[in-house]
Amino acid sequence: MKQLCLGVIGSHPTVEFAAEEIKRYLCRMDHSLSVKVIHADRKQDDEGILWLGAHSFFDVCLPVISDSHFDDAIAISVTERGGYITGSNERSILIAAYRFLTELGCRWVRPGTEGERIPQKDLSHFTIEVCESASCRHRGVCIEGACSCESVLDMVDYLPKVAMNTYFIQSMNPKEYIRRWYNHSYNPMRKRTPVSEKELDAMLERIKAEMDKRSMLDHRCGHGWTHEAFGKNVFANVTEDLEGLDEEAKALIAQTNGKRQLFLKHMDTTNLCYSNPKAREGIVNAVVDYCRKNPQTDAVHVWLADMPNNHCECDACSKKTASDWYMVILNQIDRKLREEKLDTKIVFLLYYDLLWAPQTEQFENPDRFVLMFAPASRDYGKNYGDFLQFDGVIPPFRRNKLEMPRNLAENIAHLKNWQALFDGDSFAYEYHLMWSHCGDLGYEKCAQNLYGDIRDLEKIGLNGFISVQSTKTFFPTALPFYVMAKTLWNTDSDYEALRVDYYSHAFGKDWEMVHKYLNTLSQLITLYDQPPFGDNTAPYGPFCTDYARLEETCKGFEPVLAGNIARTDETASDWALLPLYARYISLLTEVIKLREERKDEQAKQAFIRFRDFLREQEATLEWVYDAFETPRIVERKIFEQK
Numbered sequence: 001m002k003q004l005c006l007g008v009i010g011s012h013p014t015v016e017f018a019a020e021e022i023k024r025y026l027c028r029m030d031h032s033l034s035v036k037v038i039h040a041d042r043k044q045d046d047e048g049i050l051w052l053g054a055h056s057f058f059d060v061c062l063p064v065i066s067d068s069h070f071d072d073a074i075a076i077s078v079t080e081r082g083g084y085i086t087g088s089n090e091r092s093i094l095i096a097a098y099r100f101l102t103e104l105g106c107r108w109v110r111p112g113t114e115g116e117r118i119p120q121k122d123l124s125h126f127t128i129e130v131c132e133s134a135s136c137r138h139r140g141v142c143i144e145g146a147c148s149c150e151s152v153l154d155m156v157d158y159l160p161k162v163a164m165n166t167y168f169i170q171s172m173n174p175k176e177y178i179r180r181w182y183n184h185s186y187n188p189m190r191k192r193t194p195v196s197e198k199e200l201d202a203m204l205e206r207i208k209a210e211m212d213k214r215s216m217l218d219h220r221c222g223h224g225w226t227h228e229a230f231g232k233n234v235f236a237n238v239t240e241d242l243e244g245l246d247e248e249a250k251a252l253i254a255q256t257n258g259k260r261q262l263f264l265k266h267m268d269t270t271n272l273c274y275s276n277p278k279a280r281e282g283i284v285n286a287v288v289d290y291c292r293k294n295p296q297t298d299a300v301h302v303w304l305a306d307m308p309n310n311h312c313e314c315d316a317c318s319k320k321t322a323s324d325w326y327m328v329i330l331n332q333i334d335r336k337l338r339e340e341k342l343d344t345k346i347v348f349l350l351y352y353d354l355l356w357a358p359q360t361e362q363f364e365n366p367d368r369f370v371l372m373f374a375p376a377s378r379d380y381g382k383n384y385g386d387f388l389q390f391d392g393v394i395p396p397f398r399r400n401k402l403e404m405p406r407n408l409a410e411n412i413a414h415l416k417n418w419q420a421l422f423d424g425d426s427f428a429y430e431y432h433l434m435w436s437h438c439g440d441l442g443y444e445k446c447a448q449n450l451y452g453d454i455r456d457l458e459k460i461g462l463n464g465f466i467s468v469q470s471t472k473t474f475f476p477t478a479l480p481f482y483v484m485a486k487t488l489w490n491t492d493s494d495y496e497a498l499r500v501d502y503y504s505h506a507f508g509k510d511w512e513m514v515h516k517y518l519n520t521l522s523q524l525i526t527l528y529d530q531p532p533f534g535d536n537t538a539p540y541g542p543f544c545t546d547y548a549r550l551e552e553t554c555k556g557f558e559p560v561l562a563g564n565i566a567r568t569d570e571t572a573s574d575w576a577l578l579p580l581y582a583r584y585i586s587l588l589t590e591v592i593k594l595r596e597e598r599k600d601e602q603a604k605q606a607f608i609r610f611r612d613f614l615r616e617q618e619a620t621l622e623w624v625y626d627a628f629e630t631p632r633i634v635e636r637k638i639f640e641q642k
Helices: 013-029 056-061 090-103 149-162 175-183 197-213 277-293 322-339 408-419 444-455 479-489 495-507 511-524 547-564 572-596 600-621 630-639
Strands: 002-009 033-040 049-052 073-079 082-087 127-133 138-142 166-170 217-222 299-302 345-350 369-373 426-430 464-468
Touching: 002 013, 013 033, 013 049, 013 090, 013 197, 056 073, 056 082, 073 090, 082 090, 090 127, 090 149, 138 149, 138 217, 138 479, 149 166, 149 175, 149 197, 149 479, 166 197, 166 464, 175 197, 217 277, 277 299, 277 322, 299 322, 322 345, 345 408, 369 408, 444 479, 444 495, 444 511, 464 479, 479 495, 495 511, 495 572, 511 547, 547 572, 572 600, 572 630, 600 630
Parallel strands: 002 033, 002 049, 049 082, 138 166, 138 464, 166 217, 217 299, 299 345, 345 369, 369 426, 426 464
Antiparallel strands: 073 082, 073 127
């Protein structure tokens, strides 16, 4: 029996885990191979050992990076006789371990064991040389949608396999994303399985433990600080008109239309009276307390209310723009964190009203902060690099009378105004796999759009990308996610090569036919080109350029499905999704055709049939499709006019 000696340097849990993964996958690839794991405090000169870990000996082998904690670089020099696998930090070493396995032929085409593609091969002879650093510092995913604990754990497990480094557990109440899955309130066809607060806490602890095992960068919080400023559960029984709050607390709420009241009946969508020192102190103290209690968190997101045009109109607040008051708060947070010698990064948000850059305030300590550009009002289908020049004039900040920019050029112009004040670390926070993907029935347009935007990040001065998205966006394929991950690691990646790599491993034999089918669907259906929440200029489409060709394409793919549906190899689970997707296409085509014909009532009934099909199939599709978020977005794109 062949034997490989794997030498683990040190005892860090992530490096230990990387060793376990190498051993596990190598033995699956070659059943005649035995992997012996030894441990050492440092690299030794013994030949015949594959060393895994960090050591000063390896430092000259790694590319130069700016920050050894946040930046990822890897170096691999291995033959069957030994060598080394190392990285700029423990997380990078795990990424390097998966890259080593990738070079040997392994692929992970989507989260979960069904996404594994592990070749059977003789490992008697191989040579692998890799020396790379990630093109982008920030390469992550943000929790959204309705997700079981297991689906989140699968995502956390998947990210380093495709060289991503960050998971963002968003919101001051992240339990809601998991709770809604077990409650199934969005799907009356499924039995509810409610979980207690104690069980939800345990699930979040389990997720955190798996992130720690992989040394993932940990981003937290976001919306909700306006609520936290009052303490826990203050608003449980408070009415829209603030009945139930004392006068001192009411004075902290933003005044709009002459009245202090909840905006859209919820505190998370309501701003505070930021000229009031007590309102600011409430947020500042809540943030600092969180950082104090969670010192291992890499980045805490500090955002204001989650809706535009509801900032306080009192005389004092009106003296500064929304972003100026925001910067006052951010500087206060930084001062307190410095007093307590806490080095947590604070992420600030360019979103809705906060797209308009400050007019008077400046950052006192820019190194504390990370800029997050979230152009939520943009349209998709075009790329950043096509809109570097804005020929118009950004309208001045007009409190609560702002129209959010739809085109990328104006969004990027806002970003540039902020960058004139702040030249520190930054990334894009984008919604390609939250909203726009729902309109791309072949996922090819979405994948190409992601590819183009990520390649253009450097052009707009951003150092990465966090995808705010439904946890399950792999129906009909995981191509957009796969392309996103690979391009974030190497922005010089070739799209066609990535496409071939993905399809050939996901589907094996006849993958070209799958690509042709899905690519044609992407080209024929124009929903992706519609704004995420409906189009008031074209509410009745057109949604398809050629219905006859669409029908012909679907009909022509039926023999391919029939010839592959009985497969028993590792691609079987991905092929099994395609007959369900064919039905998905058929039902949705009926909806958009009726809508185009202005048969609105019939179109709505057709949509109910489409939605009910997804509800019926949710148990089958639960690892690849979000039945909470996606149908709602599809409905908005077809029926709403915004």
